Amino acid sequence: MGTSSPAPVRAKAASATSKRGRTSLSPVALAQAVIQAASAVPGVASVRSRGAGLAATYGPHARVAGVAIAHPTPNQLAIELHIIVSLADISPPASGSAQGAAAQGGQDMPVLLDIASQVRGAVYKAMRRHGERPITVDVCIDDLQ
Numbered sequence: 001m002g003t004s005s006p007a008p009v010r011a012k013a014a015s016a017t018s019k020r021g022r023t024s025l026s027p028v029a030l031a032q033a034v035i036q037a038a039s040a041v042p043g044v045a046s047v048r049s050r051g052a053g054l055a056a057t058y059g060p061h062a063r064v065a066g067v068a069i070a071h072p073t074p075n076q077l078a079i080e081l082h083i084i085v086s087l088a089d090i091s092p093p094a095s096g097s098a099q100g101a102a103a104q105g106g107q108d109m110p111v112l113l114d115i116a117s118q119v120r121g122a123v124y125k126a127m128r129r130h131g132e133r134p135i136t137v138d139v140c141i142d143d144l145q
Contacts, residue, residue: 025130025132026059027057027058027059027069028057028058028059028062028064030057030069030077030079030127030130030132031057031064031067031069032064033126033127033130034047034067034069034079034081034123034126034127035047035064035066035067036126037119037122037123037125037126038081038083038119038122038123038139040122041115041118041119041122042089042115042118043085043086043089043090043111043115043118044083044084044085044086044115044119045083045084045085045086045145046066046083046084046145047066047067047081047082047083047084048065048066048082048084048142055067055068055080055081055082055140056068057069066081066082066083067079067080067081067082068080068081072135076135077127077132077133077134077135078134078135078136078137078138079123079127079134079136079137079138080138080140081119081123081137081138081139081140082140082142083115083116083119083139083140083141083142084141084142084143084144084145085112085115085141085143085144085145086144086145087144087145089111089115090111090112090115090144112141115141116139116141119139120137120139123137123139124137
C-alpha cells in the first residue's frame with residue numbers, strides 16, 4: 001500500500017500507456033503515422049482524399065486528410081486510407097512492339113493490387129510499432145497522378 005507504480009512515461013503529448021502496457025496514440029497521431037508509412041511505399045504519390053466523401057481524422061486544432069480512424073468497438077481500431085498512385089510507377093515502359101504493349105497492358109490491375117497490399121502491410125507494421133492492432137486497413141485508390 002505504501003508503494004505505488006510509477007507514472008507512465010509519455011513519449012509524446014499525444015500518447016499514453018494503457019493498463020495492458022500498450023501505447024495509445026491520439027487519433028491524429030495515429031493518422032499521421034499511417035500517412036508516413038503509406039507515403040514510404042513505392043508508387044504512392046500522396047495520401048489524400050478526393051471527391052465528396054472526404055475521409056479525415058479530426059482532433060483538437062488538427063485535421064488529417066486522407067485517413068479515417070474509427071473504433072467500431074472501444075477495443076477495436078479500423079483504418080480507412082485514401083491514396084493517389086503515381087501513374088509513372090504503373091505505366092508500362094515504352095515499347096515498339098505491339099506484343100510488348102499487350103503483355104504490359106494486362107498488368108495494370110495486379111500492379112494496383114500490389115501497391116495496395118504493400119501499403120496495407122506498411123500500415124499494419126507501423127501500427128504494431130505503436131502497440132495497435134487494427135482489425136482492418138482499407139486502402140482506397142482515389143486517383144492516378
